[in-house]
Amino acid sequence: MFDVEKIIQDFPILNQGGTSKPLTYLDSTASSQKPTAVIEAMDTYYREYNANVHRGIYQISEKASDAYEKSRKKVGRFINARNWREIIFTRNATESLNLVAYSWGQANIKAGDVIITTEMEHHANLIPWQQLAARNGATVKYIPVTEQGYLDMAAFEAMLSPEVKLVAVTQMSNVLGTIPPIDDIIEKAHAVGALVLLDGAQSVPHMPVDVQALDCDFLAFSGHKMLGPTGIGVLWAREEILNAMPPFMTGGDMIKHVSFEGSTWNDLPWKFEAGTPAIAEVIGLGYAVDYLNTLGMDNIRQHEIDIVTYALDQLNQVEGLRIFGPKTPENRGGSISFTLGDIHPHDVSAILDSEGVAVRAGHHCAMPLHEKFGLAATTRASFYIYNTNSDVDRLVIGLDKCLNLMA
Numbered sequence: 001m002f003d004v005e006k007i008i009q010d011f012p013i014l015n016q017g018g019t020s021k022p023l024t025y026l027d028s029t030a031s032s033q034k035p036t037a038v039i040e041a042m043d044t045y046y047r048e049y050n051a052n053v054h055r056g057i058y059q060i061s062e063k064a065s066d067a068y069e070k071s072r073k074k075v076g077r078f079i080n081a082r083n084w085r086e087i088i089f090t091r092n093a094t095e096s097l098n099l100v101a102y103s104w105g106q107a108n109i110k111a112g113d114v115i116i117t118t119e120m121e122h123h124a125n126l127i128p129w130q131q132l133a134a135r136n137g138a139t140v141k142y143i144p145v146t147e148q149g150y151l152d153m154a155a156f157e158a159m160l161s162p163e164v165k166l167v168a169v170t171q172m173s174n175v176l177g178t179i180p181p182i183d184d185i186i187e188k189a190h191a192v193g194a195l196v197l198l199d200g201a202q203s204v205p206h207m208p209v210d211v212q213a214l215d216c217d218f219l220a221f222s223g224h225k226m227l228g229p230t231g232i233g234v235l236w237a238r239e240e241i242l243n244a245m246p247p248f249m250t251g252g253d254m255i256k257h258v259s260f261e262g263s264t265w266n267d268l269p270w271k272f273e274a275g276t277p278a279i280a281e282v283i284g285l286g287y288a289v290d291y292l293n294t295l296g297m298d299n300i301r302q303h304e305i306d307i308v309t310y311a312l313d314q315l316n317q318v319e320g321l322r323i324f325g326p327k328t329p330e331n332r333g334g335s336i337s338f339t340l341g342d343i344h345p346h347d348v349s350a351i352l353d354s355e356g357v358a359v360r361a362g363h364h365c366a367m368p369l370h371e372k373f374g375l376a377a378t379t380r381a382s383f384y385i386y387n388t389n390s391d392v393d394r395l396v397i398g399l400d401k402c403l404n405l406m407a
């Protein structure tokens with residue numbers, strides 16, 4: 001049913017002949033590879049109907065507008081939005097988070113208010129809140145992460161008060177892999193009147209996400225981590241929240257009427273899409289969503305649980321290797337960050353690269369989390385739909401080589 005060998009055939013980058021070592025790509029947490037369907041959809045747009053959207057009264061422009069808006073509906077259905085008007089296209093998850101921090105944040109966060117986030121956030125879901133709090137006299141509080149990589153829920157509950165206006169939390173950590181108890185967080189945050197923003201940059205590509213079932217208020221994610229192109233991201237929010245928010249950027253396309261005295265804003269979602277959008281990228285993202293739907297998000301999640309189970313088992317047998325984050329595959333996603341004795345993660349990564357194994361080394365845009373664990377950097381291997389247990393084996397062989405060379 002979930003035929004990885006067949007999936008691999010759909011990814012040109014994984015099928016390049018003539019290289020001395022085949023590519024073992026273990027960095028999908030940073031950015032996923034792209035299937036032919038996505039590459040060809042973008043190529044077809046440029047070759048056959050390249051034109052601006054929402055403007056031209058001629059055939060190729062209308063075709064481009066239709067394809068652009070069709071992608072929006074696909075994305076809306078993918079996360080079970082109530083309505084396609086709730087899907088705002090941005091450049092990436094980072095821009096989606098900044099959009100909320102500037103537009104909603106400036107209008108709603110006042111002196112004395114509290115924003116809660118966690119110690120395991122990507123900088124994209126941390127710095128915008130620090131900056132918002134600094135601008136408006138609010139405070140940011142961080143839910144602590146335990147040694148085992150879980151959120152300290154008792155500490156979270158102790159932070160809750162009527163001053164809390166926003167809880168901004170990742171739905172899957174890009175470093176520890178942790179999947180926090182989101183339902184519980186949302187219920188408790190709503191009970192004190194706070195809105196909940198989910199950073200879905202890792203969850204949306206890797207597991208089923210249903211915004212209505214979750215009952216969250218905002219969800220931010222990036223196209224390039226879910227088989228789509230770079231340069232396209234999504235902000236979802238409940239329609240009434242978006243309607244009440246002022247525009248983030250202003251200019252063409254986001255207006256209804258403009259005069260020398262002032263302007264009025266376009267309807268949702270275009271109120272938040274100023275200027276010419278990333279048309280080819282939006283179309284590509286729609287094809288990425290089709291591809292994921294064909295595989296089935298439940299199957300994708302199960303494949304990752306299987307591969308993470310195998311990877312944790314194999315990695316635990318490597319001498320001196322320390323894994324961060326939950327030990328149980330059901331509680332984590334496909335990102336596994338680790339240290340290997342005293343060997344610097346950059347050396348580990350470089351030696352693995354010589355074996356054709358691509359991993360990430362560094363702080364993975366989560367510097368405070370690394371500092372908390374007393375580390376400057378870790379090595380991170382991350383898995384997705386096109387990875388197999390043989391990729392784990394190649395990683396382990398590479399790590400043994402690191403030990404032989406450096407330990």
Ligand SMILES: Cc1ncc(COP(=O)(O)O)c(C=O)c1O
Nearest residue numbers: 092093094122124174201202222
């Ligand atoms: C959890 C998480 N949030 C946010 C981001 C930011 O995504 P982007 O760089 O696509 O804006 C990332 C990227 O790695 C991430 O892993």
